[in-house]
Amino acid sequence: MRLDSRQKTDDNFQAAAADSPPAAEEKIPQKQLISLINYINFQDGTITVNFKHRRFGNLLPIEARPLPCLAPTLECQWVVQHAINNKLESYEFYNVILPDRLKHIIVHGETLSIRDDGMSLRLPESALISTSRAVRRHQCIDTECELIQNGVAFKGHLVDFNSISFSIEVAAVIPQSFLWINKDIPTTIILRNGGEIIYSGDCAIVRHSLGTKTRRFVLKPLTQQLRRFKSKNVRSRRYSLSPSPHVWFLHPLTNKTIHLVVDELSGSGFSVNELFDSSVLLAGLIIPELALEVTNNVTIMCRAQVIYNFADQISDEKATQKCGIAFLDMDIQGQTKLANMLYQQNDPRAAVCARVDMDDLWRFFFETGFIYPQKYASISNQKQTFKATYEKLYLHHPEIARHFVYLDKGHIRAHISMIHLHENTWLFHHHAADKLAGRKAGMGVLYEIGQYVNDFYNLTSTHLNYVISYFRPDNRFPKKIFGGAKDIINNPKGCSIDPFLFMHYHKCTDHKDDTASIFKRAGAMLENTDSDDLVELGFYYERYWGGLTLTALDLTPESSNGDELNAKYNKAELERSRFVYSLKKGGVLVAVFLLTVTDFGLNLSNLTSCIHVFILDPESISPELFYAALNRLSRHFTTNDVSVLLLGSEFAEMHAIPYEKVYNCWVINLPEAIDQYYLFVNAFILRGQTHEAPRERGSN
Numbered sequence: 001m002r003l004d005s006r007q008k009t010d011d012n013f014q015a016a017a018a019d020s021p022p023a024a025e026e027k028i029p030q031k032q033l034i035s036l037i038n039y040i041n042f043q044d045g046t047i048t049v050n051f052k053h054r055r056f057g058n059l060l061p062i063e064a065r066p067l068p069c070l071a072p073t074l075e076c077q078w079v080v081q082h083a084i085n086n087k088l089e090s091y092e093f094y095n096v097i098l099p100d101r102l103k104h105i106i107v108h109g110e111t112l113s114i115r116d117d118g119m120s121l122r123l124p125e126s127a128l129i130s131t132s133r134a135v136r137r138h139q140c141i142d143t144e145c146e147l148i149q150n151g152v153a154f155k156g157h158l159v160d161f162n163s164i165s166f167s168i169e170v171a172a173v174i175p176q177s178f179l180w181i182n183k184d185i186p187t188t189i190i191l192r193n194g195g196e197i198i199y200s201g202d203c204a205i206v207r208h209s210l211g212t213k214t215r216r217f218v219l220k221p222l223t224q225q226l227r228r229f230k231s232k233n234v235r236s237r238r239y240s241l242s243p244s245p246h247v248w249f250l251h252p253l254t255n256k257t258i259h260l261v262v263d264e265l266s267g268s269g270f271s272v273n274e275l276f277d278s279s280v281l282l283a284g285l286i287i288p289e290l291a292l293e294v295t296n297n298v299t300i301m302c303r304a305q306v307i308y309n310f311a312d313q314i315s316d317e318k319a320t321q322k323c324g325i326a327f328l329d330m331d332i333q334g335q336t337k338l339a340n341m342l343y344q345q346n347d348p349r350a351a352v353c354a355r356v357d358m359d360d361l362w363r364f365f366f367e368t369g370f371i372y373p374q375k376y377a378s379i380s381n382q383k384q385t386f387k388a389t390y391e392k393l394y395l396h397h398p399e400i401a402r403h404f405v406y407l408d409k410g411h412i413r414a415h416i417s418m419i420h421l422h423e424n425t426w427l428f429h430h431h432a433a434d435k436l437a438g439r440k441a442g443m444g445v446l447y448e449i450g451q452y453v454n455d456f457y458n459l460t461s462t463h464l465n466y467v468i469s470y471f472r473p474d475n476r477f478p479k480k481i482f483g484g485a486k487d488i489i490n491n492p493k494g495c496s497i498d499p500f501l502f503m504h505y506h507k508c509t510d511h512k513d514d515t516a517s518i519f520k521r522a523g524a525m526l527e528n529t530d531s532d533d534l535v536e537l538g539f540y541y542e543r544y545w546g547g548l549t550l551t552a553l554d555l556t557p558e559s560s561n562g563d564e565l566n567a568k569y570n571k572a573e574l575e576r577s578r579f580v581y582s583l584k585k586g587g588v589l590v591a592v593f594l595l596t597v598t599d600f601g602l603n604l605s606n607l608t609s610c611i612h613v614f615i616l617d618p619e620s621i622s623p624e625l626f627y628a629a630l631n632r633l634s635r636h637f638t639t640n641d642v643s644v645l646l647l648g649s650e651f652a653e654m655h656a657i658p659y660e661k662v663y664n665c666w667v668i669n670l671p672e673a674i675d676q677y678y679l680f681v682n683a684f685i686l687r688g689q690t691h692e693a694p695r696e697r698g699s700n
Helices: 014-018 030-042 332-346 358-367 373-395 435-456 476-489 515-522 531-544 563-571 623-636 650-655 670-687
Strands: 027-029 047-053 059-066 073-078 091-100 103-107 110-114 118-122 126-131 144-149 152-161 166-171 187-193 196-208 214-221 246-250 257-265 269-275 286-295 298-311 320-330 350-352 401-408 411-422 425-433 466-471 495-506 524-528 576-585 588-598 610-615 641-647 661-669
Touching (some): 027 030, 030 091, 030 126, 091 118, 144 166, 286 332, 298 332, 320 332, 332 435, 358 373, 358 411, 411 435, 411 466, 435 670, 466 476, 476 495, 476 670, 515 623, 524 623, 531 588, 563 576, 588 623, 623 641, 623 650, 661 670
Parallel strands (some): 425 466
Antiparallel strands (some): 027 126, 047 059, 047 091, 059 073, 073 118, 091 103, 110 118, 144 152, 152 166, 166 214, 269 320, 350 401, 401 411, 411 425, 466 661, 524 576, 588 610
């Protein structure tokens, strides 16, 4: 007689426990036994009915579903119809195994009937309790698996699991053979739920069944800790909060709700403790949707992954397992809620995206010299536009901006903000502090924004690969911070500073505009930039500058067109559009113009709505052609004065082009240099190297 592979004896499965004597003569009375049967029915669970071979004693396990039990009679139906068909001549009833967490209940009773669809059994007065294993195995549903070894993949499904091991069943599809699997070397396991990978890792084969078409494997992961992200020298600060936050999620392997209490929480993840004997957090497991409940009214949704699990005193009946869970992604609003809660643990006066009084904010900007007379003169005729823009940024919390303030008795004492300006680049700007608050407040917001970046730059939704900041070379405070960081990092692909000449271009309103004739005489054309132009621009920039500016400004062939970011601005009822043009003479690229058009006043020096100019061949462009190009491009802007940033001074010096000031464009590549930057800034703050309160005058 040939048995189905699912019914073969394997020491991994319940059949093995069926013939195992209990560790002690523990018993469960009939009343509790009936309650357990009804619970299994309520959960749509299954039991195992074992039949014993009359001659050889081998066990044949048959899976069954118990029906509701009212009297001391167990009625059950086979999961697979006719599972016992034609087997009763060789087999006889042996016992029933009921799963009960870490235990098996072994039931010997009187057989009343055995049918093609099920059986009836008179329950005994009591049943024996057998401890099956130290850690409970959890049954799985709808989880596909792949076992990959030496370039060969066997597909199947996950049977059960716990935090230290799991079992799978895979099939060998012709021409595959299980002889291809070497049980003595590691194998890679991939688990999928709904087509999404929720686990992958290298595992050791503990044991396996002996089927030729299908086979079950018990596997143990080779690591209890993985590195999801690049290691940090400065880890996110951890907090033990009171009351403790809670987390809950649908476990991706069982589809059951898991509820745990947070032990320690940081901006990059958290730790929890779970009972070891029923643990469900397998190291490497991805949790697609997890709810972090900070308070009754604040719940943060995120995507997460179990990074480690360590158990202590496994022999202890109440042993727990500590698990670390990292955030893989979280929306901007969730990041803000989490950061604000955590950073106030360190200093209650620090606030992230706090709802501020706009009158207090404007008074702060004027009193600190942030808006100095010359700057106000340039923006006064647009003051209503400024007010409307900043109300959107500070009161409605759009996804494009974050602000950090230091509040003392309800008043703003220090401020810094960041805005999502390019696809994967944010701009630091508007750093200022009240002299009455001393340098602690100014340093405090600088520390908070650095901590925010360190906590969340790894998350996809943040789009935070680069940070840029514009500052005047004669402004001592940013020179010490940003210039000092560049010197410490000492790697132009980790951090760079490029000088831009700043000027205002006044639109030509003369009806005798002869832009077209200027272009014709010069044999020049202004056209949309293509990928070949960006490649050539890259050659020029690498030869003469070699930093990060082009990458941060999305001026590389693989850069995004910015549509996704434009949509975020539109959702926030703000404007953002982007254009890139090439100036060519005789078909040769001589200059590239990047136009970023945003609401007036998004940045108080208007550096978020401007034209960046990169001149590849200064000798080929006359001042007349330069201004003609600016005139044509200025039509994209609604204001009469357009801010222009020209990289380098060679062209201006060669042709005596007037400019107003120089801005250094500081760029940091966060994945490459965040550790060095954060260590430097923290050391700078602790040393208190300056007694200046940071001001915005002379900066962006």
